[in-house]
Amino acid sequence: WSEEKQAFTDCARAGVHSPVFSQQTHTVAVMSGVAADHSSERAERCRTLLHSAPEGFVQAGSPFFEFFLLEAYKGEGRDQEFLDTIRRDWGFMLDTGANTFWEMWSNPGKRLTRSHCHGWSAAPTYFLSTHVLGVAPDAEDPLTIVVAPHPADLKWGRGSMPTSQGTFEVQWENIEGQPFELRIKAPLSAKIRVELPREGNITLNGQPFATK
Incomplete structure (x- = not known):
């Protein structure tokens, strides 16, 4: 230090x-x-x-390292900074016309990237599914699937996620001034824990989901 x-x-x-x-x-x-x-x-x-x-x-200079930066934001509960980082850095790729994950950010006046399709840059795929949409196995009991959306300023989220308990289809709406709405479609045998970002309503397979 x-x-x-x-x-x-x-x-x-x-x-x-x-x-x-x-x-x-x-x-x-x-x-x-x-x-x-x-x-x-x-x-x-x-x-x-x-x-x-x-x-x-020295600044974070590649999508590879920003996986760890996003992990740090996630652990700190800094969901808005987490989402803004994805918007800024991967949004640049989209704005430039990319439809794959680039290996590196572009250098001014030079080629945009070295490899136009690189696995180490795919952090948003993981985090948008497990953290923003919010579907992931419990760290202490992997057979329990946790549904815990982290919307930040997003108004809605929708996606499906394969898990050890089968495929989960999740939709949520995050409208200011209204209860958070979460809808889950999952195998009947699945063990599920739900964590809402704020007060809201939950339906599981079309039925109201009781919370403790």
């Missing part, structure tokens, strides 16, 4: 701290809990550096 920069250095070699500071290091510090292990002030500083690293810091 550098008191001068109020940031973690990238590494220490032979007892000497690196002069390099990066958005990447602080993303990992937040994800791993290292930042919170020190002090609340240090943790808050790391959270700030996730999205506003100052000049001179």
Whole structure:
């Protein structure tokens, strides 16, 4: 930790701290809990550096690393920043006419990307399904499927998700001033836990879903 920069250095070699500071290091510090292990002030500083690293810091420069940035936002409950990052960076690809995930962002005045179809750039496919639509296995009990939408400022979401308990079809509406509406179609034998982002109504296979 550098008191001068109020940031973690990238590494220490032979007892000497690196002069390099990066958005990447602080993303990992937040994800791993290292930042919170020190002090609340240090943790808050790391959270700030996730999205506003100052000049001179190495910035997240590829879709590959932004998977981890999105994971950090997700873990922190920063759903709007999470969604805005996808809109900004992958939205650029769409605005340029892409229909596949590029390996890299474009460089001004140079070719748009090296590979126009690259698996490591497909983070939105995973996160929009498991976090925004909100269908994923429970971390402690994988046979339980959790339906927990995180809409941020989206008005609606709709999709289907294959799971170990069969295919789940999920739709939700997030209209300001109205209850959150969630509709689930799932196998009758599936074990399901539902978590709403706010007060709302749930139907499961066309029937009202009782909540505790």
